[in-house]
Amino acid sequence: MTDVEVRPDVAAYLAELAARGAPPIDQLPVEIVRQAMRALGQAIDLPPVTLPVVRDLACPAPHGDIPLRLYDSEATRRGGPIILFFHGGGFVFGDLDSHDSFCRHLARRSGLPVLAVDYRLAPEHPFPAFAEDAETVARWVAGRPAALGFRPNGLITCGDSAGGHMAILVAQRLALQPAALPMLAQWAFYPFLGAGDDWPSIRDFADGYMLTRSAMDWFDQLLGRAPGDPRYNLLLGPVPPTPLLIQTAGLDPLRDPARHYADLVRAHGARVTYVEAPGMIHGYVNMRAALPSAQQDIEECLAAGLALLPADTAV
Secondary structure, X not given: OOOOOOOHHHHHHHHHHHHHOOOOHHHOOHHHHHHHHHHHHHHHOOOOOOOOEEEEEEEOOOOOOXXXXXXXXXXXXXXXXXXXXXXXXXXXXXXXXOOXXXXXXXXXHHOOOEEEEOOOOOOOOOOOHHHHHHHHHHHHHHOOOHXXXXXXXXXXXXXXXXXXXXXXXXXXXXXXXXXXXXXXEEEEEOOOOOOOOOOHHHHHOOOOOOOOHHHHHHHHHHHOOOOOOOOOOHHHOOOOOOOEEEEEEOOOOOHHHHHHHHHHHHHOOOOEEEEEEOOOOOOHHHOOOOOOOHHHXXXXXXXXXXXXXXXXXXX
16 A cells, blocks of 8 residues: 555544554444444534524334434524435444534534434344335435424435445435435435445555454444345446535545445536545544544535535525
8 A cells, every 4th residue: 555644633543542452343242332432422523512403203114213303503494405314333333312413513504404314223123224214214204294394395315434325325216216305415425335345445444544344344244245236235226316425535445436436426417526535534524523624524525515406495
């Protein structure tokens, strides 16, 4: 591997992690990993901003309700677009609380309501449970249920890592069978594409840069790898016309498949904005206290995402 740029705050944080000597997550029981990630998130992310609307609700589904959390910087709202947010965590950990601070920031920065989705996790609920939940929520929201308290007129999907996968997946699924509302944009932070391991970034950043190759294999084993299913390998899915924003981290194993997907969508004629955060590692959207420089990357990404929306979008 050639020399790579590592930002000072990233280098300091990686050195701190190495000094702790904690065992890799793929060597721990799942519940211990979940507990550790909850505690870590509280220590390395910024405090949550106050919003007039932070309200839990639920989407009905065949297996039972899917927990949701609505965020809004406006106390009352008639309509407009809504952001559906899917959290990262390898499809194994993460919940409504793990990305609460980021969702609050997203709502305030965008001026749009954000609906976070607490989808089913592996290994208790292997593939394709997350895909079913993501599509179910999107179609439920498109039906403009009274529980929202306003009538959305378009969908924006957003997520990080595993959640970025779901943001793209929902756009693909709704391209195959449109919902009652249009897809306006898809915003994916360092998404997992499920596109195999033969990528330079996976080889170059297999160890020492937060997300490791062994952790990726562990996530896959718990989820249930399905390389031939387009809900897992997004390169096999349809290419929707929905405008796409992808932001990757320069030191992320997932960088190259995401970059390739951006090129693929662009080649099909859709609007694409691809932004790379040089010297940054995977997982930065809820590591803003530990990695202060990530905040500027997030601001640039959200500005680019808002620029992809139709000119007559009501914000």
